[in-house]
Amino acid sequence: MLCTQMTPTIGIDIGGTFTDVLVHDQSGPVFRKKIPSASDPAESLRAAFSALRTQHPRPSALLYSTTVATNALLQHNLPRVGLLITAGFRHILELNQPQQAEDDGLSSPLPSRPVVPLEDIHEVTERLDAQGNVQIPISTQEIRAIVAWCHAQSLKTLAVSLLHSARNPEPERRLKAMLLAEDSSLDVLLSSDVLPEQREYERTAATCLNAALRSLMEEHLNRVRQSMQESGIHRPPLIMQSSGGLHSGAYVGQRPLATIFSGPSAAAVAMARAGSASGFSDLVTFDMGGTSTDITLVQAGQPLLTTHGQVAGYPLRAPLVDITSIGAGGGSIARADPDTRWRVGPLSAGADPGPVCYGRGGTEVTVTDANLLLRRLPTALLDGALPLSKETAEKALFAFGQSRYKNAIETAQNIVQLVNHTMCGAIRRVCTQRGLDPRATTLMAVGGAGPLHAADLAALLGVSTVVVPAQPGLAAPFGLFCADIREDCAAPAPPDASALDPQRLTHFFTELEHQAQAALDQQHLPDAPRQFRRSVDFHYVDMSTHLTIDLPQGGLSSDILQLAVTQFHHKHEQLCGFSFQDRKEVNLSTLRITATVTQPKPALPTIAEQTGSVQPIDTRSVFFFESRGFLTCPVYARTHLGAGAVLTGPAVVEQYDTTTLIPPDCQATVDRFGTLILKRAPVR
Numbered sequence: 295m296l297c298t299q300m301t302p303t304i305g306i307d308i309g310g311t312f313t314d315v316l317v318h319d320q321s322g323p324v325f326r327k328k329i330p331s332a333s334d335p336a337e338s339l340r341a342a343f344s345a346l347r348t349q350h351p352r353p354s355a356l357l358y359s360t361t362v363a364t365n366a367l368l369q370h371n372l373p374r375v376g377l378l379i380t381a382g383f384r385h386i387l388e389l390n391q392p393q394q395a396e397d398d399g400l401s402s403p404l405p406s407r408p409v410v411p412l413e414d415i416h417e418v419t420e421r422l423d424a425q426g427n428v429q430i431p432i433s434t435q436e437i438r439a440i441v442a443w444c445h446a447q448s449l450k451t452l453a454v455s456l457l458h459s460a461r462n463p464e465p466e467r468r469l470k471a472m473l474l475a476e477d478s479s480l481d482v483l484l485s486s487d488v489l490p491e492q493r494e495y496e497r498t499a500a501t502c503l504n505a506a507l508r509s510l511m512e513e514h515l516n517r518v519r520q521s522m523q524e525s526g527i528h529r530p531p532l533i534m535q536s537s538g539g540l541h542s543g544a545y546v547g548q549r550p551l552a553t554i555f556s557g558p559s560a561a562a563v564a565m566a567r568a569g570s571a572s573g574f575s576d577l578v579t580f581d582m583g584g585t586s587t588d589i590t591l592v593q594a595g596q597p598l599l600t601t602h603g604q605v606a607g608y609p610l611r612a613p614l615v616d617i618t619s620i621g622a623g624g625g626s627i628a629r630a631d632p633d634t635r636w637r638v639g640p641l642s643a644g645a646d647p648g649p650v651c652y653g654r655g656g657t658e659v660t661v662t663d664a665n666l667l668l669r670r671l672p673t674a675l676l677d678g679a680l681p682l683s684k685e686t687a688e689k690a691l692f693a694f695g696q697s698r699y700k701n702a703i704e705t706a707q708n709i710v711q712l713v714n715h716t717m718c719g720a721i722r723r724v725c726t727q728r729g730l731d732p733r734a735t736t737l738m739a740v741g742g743a744g745p746l747h748a749a750d751l752a753a754l755l756g757v758s759t760v761v762v763p764a765q766p767g768l769a770a771p772f773g774l775f776c777a778d779i780r781e782d783c784a785a786p787a788p789p790d791a792s793a794l795d796p797q798r799l800t801h802f803f804t805e806l807e808h809q810a811q812a813a814l815d816q817q818h819l820p821d822a823p824r825q826f827r828r829s830v831d832f833h834y835v836d837m838s839t840h841l842t843i844d845l846p847q848g849g850l851s852s853d854i855l856q857l858a859v860t861q862f863h864h865k866h867e868q869l870c871g872f873s874f875q876d877r878k879e880v881n882l883s884t885l886r887i888t889a890t891v892t893q894p895k896p897a898l899p900t901i902a903e904q905t906g907s908v909q910p911i912d913t914r915s916v917f918f919f920e921s922r923g924f925l926t927c928p929v930y931a932r933t934h935l936g937a938g939a940v941l942t943g944p945a946v947v948e949q950y951d952t953t954t955l956i957p958p959d960c961q962a963t964v965d966r967f968g969t970l971i972l973k974r975a976p977v978r
Contacts, residue, residue, distance in 0.1 A: 297945030299314050304353035304527075306342050308361055311584025311625050312340040313643045314740065315345065317353055318896045325770055326769070328676055328742075328951060329873045330645035335362055336517040343525040343572060345891050350694075352526055357557040358773035359534040360546075363507050367554065367606045369643055372506040376449035377410045378458040378469070378499065380438065386495055387502070387656035388412065409502045409608070416443055418456070420469065421882070426462025434559060438474045444608045453505040455485040455498040461787045463490065464516045488549070489611055491884055492786045496611040500670065503608060504551045506773070511550035532779065534560045536614035538597055539780020539890065542817045550944040552604050553611065557587040557770045560926040562597040565738050570595040571898050575741030576762070578721060580751070581769060582744040584625040584662075587717050589618045589724045592738075596938065597616045598728070599832065601842050601886075611965055613782045618724050622716045624743035628709045630697060632683035636700040638712045651687040654679070659694045661713050661743070663687035664706035666808055668917035669924070670746060670946075673824025685807035694699040707917070714747060718754040729868035736761060740769035745954035750919060753957070764899070764932075765967035779817065779891040783810045794859075794882065796850040797824040802885050803828050803850075810889035820920075831884035832862040836875055838882055841865050893948045911948075918944055920957045937966040 302319040310332055317325035327345050332338045339358075346353065366372055379386065388409035401538035407541030418440070418637045421430040442451065452473070459466045463486030470482045485501040518531060536555035546553055558581060565579040569592055575590040578579075591598040603610040605925030619638020625648065628638050638661060643649050647656035650663050665671045666687050674681045725732040733756040739748035745762045745767040751758050765772060783806045788798060807826050814824060828845040843858045843865065853969070859880050867873040917924050925944045940963050943956035947970065954960050960974040 301355065301543075302353045303357060303775070304342075304346065305353040305357040305774035306339060307359045307560060307774070308335050309340045309557060309583050309585065309770070310361070310642060311466065311623070311648070314341055314768050314771045315342045316768050316775075317346065318775050319489050319835035321350040321898045322896060323765075326765070326950070328767065330452065330648070330928060333646065334523070335365075336362065336514060340521050345523050346525065347380035349672075353528060354528055355529045356518075356531040357540065357771075357777075358518065359560045359770055359774060360514070360553055361557060362511055363550040363553050364556070364605065366507060366510055367503070367608060371502075373410060373451070373509050374414065375410060375451040375453055375502060375505040376444060376447060376513070377415045377498070377502055378418050378456075378457075379415060380421060380970075381419055382414065384415050384417050384458060386498055387415075389739050394950065409499065409506055411728060413664070414447060416440060418469070420456055420465055422456060422458040422462060422465060424458055424461070426458055426944055428462075428465055429963065432469055434472065437469075437476055441473065441476045441480075443660060444477070450479065451481040451483070451505050451509070453483050453498075453501040455487070455494075455501050457494065458492075459484075460490045460492050460497060463487070481505075483508070484947070488551075490785050491611060493611060496609045498553060498832075498847070499609050500611055504549055505692070511553075515547050521823070532774075534774055534777060535780065535969045536603075536610070536612070537599070537780055538563050538615045538777060538892070539782075540774070540777050541779065541781070541948040544816070545813075551610070551707055553612055554610060555588075555603075555617050557618075558617045558619065559597070560618065560771070560773035560777065560963045561588065561740060561769040562592070562615045562773065563764070563776050564589040565590070565595050565740055566592045566595055566675045568769075568898065568967070568969065569736075569758055569761060571967050572761065572763075572965050572971070574736050574761055576736065576739070577738045578725060578730075578732065578757075579738040579740065580717065580721060580740070580744055580748075582673065582717070582741040582747060583623050585621070585623045585644065586619050586640075587622045587720070587744075589620075589717075589721055590615060591728060591730070601840070601884075603917060613683070613886070616862070617630055618720060620716065621722045622661075622720075623667070623741075624714050624746075625660050626713060627660055628664075628694060628712070629658070630694075634697070636698075636708065636712060638709055638716065649687070650690040651684065652687060653681040653683050657690065659687070659690045659709065661707075661709060663691060664709040665743075667691055667702060667706040667745060668710065669914055669915055670710075671953055672929075672948055684885040703917075707919075710747075710750075711919070714750045715756060717747065718830070720749050721755060722749065727869070738763070739954075742767040744951050745952045747955075747972075749955050749957045749960060752972070752974060758974055760971070760972040760974075762952075762954050762970040764901075765951060767949075775896050778893050779814070781810045781813045781889040783813070783887045783889070784830070785884055785885050794852070794855040794953045796855060797853055797886070799855075800850050807889070808886060810887050814889060814891060815816045827885045827888045827890075828884055831886070832859065832865075832880050833883055835879045837878075839866070839870060841869070841887065843864060855943045898967050901964075902936050902938070904964070905938040907936060908941065909945055910945075914946070916944065916946060916955070918955070918957050918966060920959065925958065932968075932970075934963045935968070935970075937964055937968075939964040 315327040358602040420432040575595040600616040625642040626639035863875040912929040925929040927944035943960040945956040947954040
């Protein structure tokens with residue numbers, strides 16, 4: 295059972311370049327560390343615990359965000375699984391295989407084949423109608439044939455996805471019981487457990503992906519538990535889900551697909567918390583790390599959620615933070631295409647070998663190398679623990695730019711401009727696709743490289759305010775401390791739900807609440823207070839766009855449901871540019887329950903008032919795109935800045951986990967939480 299007060303707890307986020315470690319107790323942060331990530335996430339975790347061994351008090355609990363499932367999908371490196379599907383639907387994964395519209399140089403390549411190839415798919419005769427009634431039952435003889443097929447194919451893991459099983463899960467459950475009675479060594483995963491919604495392709499794909507990822511995640515979690523025991527942590531870990539909520543390791547081991555946006559979701563939760571504290575409840579956030587940039591919207595102090603997404607060409611159908619991720623980070627590699635065009639990303643140098651300037655054998659120039667040569671970065675990162683070689687970076691940049699007759703400085707400028715325009719275009723798309731004008735937004739920058747590029751992006755976007763929280767390079771582990779335990783349950787709406795009968799819908803919501811209660815009870819939290827939030831998915835008849843609308847707390851009534859329909863019309867117009875209000879019937883497709891268990895949150899530390907003028911720790915010549923040249927400017931230590939301090943650009947602010955640029959004609963102030971607020975004249 296979790297403690298009700300903040301005991302020393304460790305939060306760990308494993309990224310593609312760095313593993314971020316943060317320890318909090320009742321008084322606030324007591325330890326922080328950024329460690330180069332290893333190729334094996336378990337080794338990164340072990341290194342994080344090793345760095346803590348001299349710390350007192352030792353942490354008693356682990357909060358964790360993992361990239362194990364994400365990396366497996368991005369690399370299309372999935373264990374083999376079999377699929378049992380209703381007869382006549384064997385090609386469902388082939389027919390819905392996504393096609394990449396164009397090579398934008400940012401997205402990861404789509405899978406060359408479905409997660410389960412045709413030779414590993416077996417049709418079953420069991421058949422349900424659209425209401426979930428069994429038309430053709432499965433026989434014991436057929437079960438024996440399926441088991442024999444599994445043995446012949448050397449398949450140990452099976453995904454089961456029967457047509458209309460979201461409406462009636464019992465046939466799938468009976469099929470599983472019969473299979474295990476015949477061969478108890480089989481691992482069987484049911485679509486009615488994974489995604490009980492009426493979208494056959496998405497439900498089948500999600501079940502197959504979870505089945506394929508389960509062995510990888512379970513193996514990793516076993517190593518996590520071993521590292522925890524070696525460090526004296528005996529409580530079960532809590533792991534960040536893509537929804538922005540924590541869940542037990544046992545749950546995540548069975549539903550690894552829920553962790554696809556684990557780290558970025560943790561960072562989004564942190565940005566929402568920091569922004570609200572500083573008076574910014576509506577934000578466009580961008581988290582620029584070493585490998586990628588993640589863009590999220592925060593509205594009314596909460597990260598924007600969605601119920602559908604995509605990663606590496608695979609569909610995601612579940613509540614998740616609405617994150618757009620692009621391959622643009624500090625370690626993104628610059629390359630020349632066959633047509634001589636330069637691109638930056640999506641390939642990254644990662645932590646090993648890393649950028650050329652790390653001196654670890656890297657030979658391909660990166661954004662970090664360019665920033666170093668432009669003197670936007672210091673000559674060492676992480677308070678001197680990671681020295682950077684300007685000379686090595688300069689040689690590599692000169693060699694890369696020779697094909698265009700550019701010197702090293704010009705090459706570095708072009709690389710930084712390319713990655714800036716890439717991120718700018720992505721932020722514009724995120725805003726406009728959600729009905730927002732980016733010029734009217736506030737930009738929050740986190741990640742090790744985010745504050746370094748934030749002012750450049752603001753100038754390109756026409757944004758007048760940029761917010762940089764106190765620990766931007768440790769946003770993800772801090773977000774783990776800001777999250778609550780979360781359980782999401784869904785069910786298809788009853789077939790005649792177009793009538794929106796409040797009494798009948800209340801009955802279905804009550805059933806979902808019981809289901810969520812039971813899932814939370816398995817985490818040994820029977821006495822913890824729980825909150826339940828209801829929502830529904832609407833869509834226009836004969837249209838596939840489903841939008842989720844939250845319902846108010848309390849009982850349902852006809853007026854409340856009609857108001858929800860009106861909100862659907864407005865949301866559809868905002869996101870799609872049109873609505874069919876009074877012209878098309880609206881259908882209810884899915885009922886959703888979100889159950890949360892509130893966890894103790896660390897207080898945001900405040901800083902002392904600034905006394906006297908702010909004194910720089912150094913001066914150096916830095917390249918600013920506004921001036922199109924190098925300007926000599928002061929360099930400030932962020933730890934020396936008090937509340938109320940004012941910095942006028944050009945200036946540089948350095949700290950352990952990032953560097954912030956303040957360009958000319960820009961002024962930065964520091965609030966009581968240590969947040970830097972940059973203001974510039976809006977572009978007209």
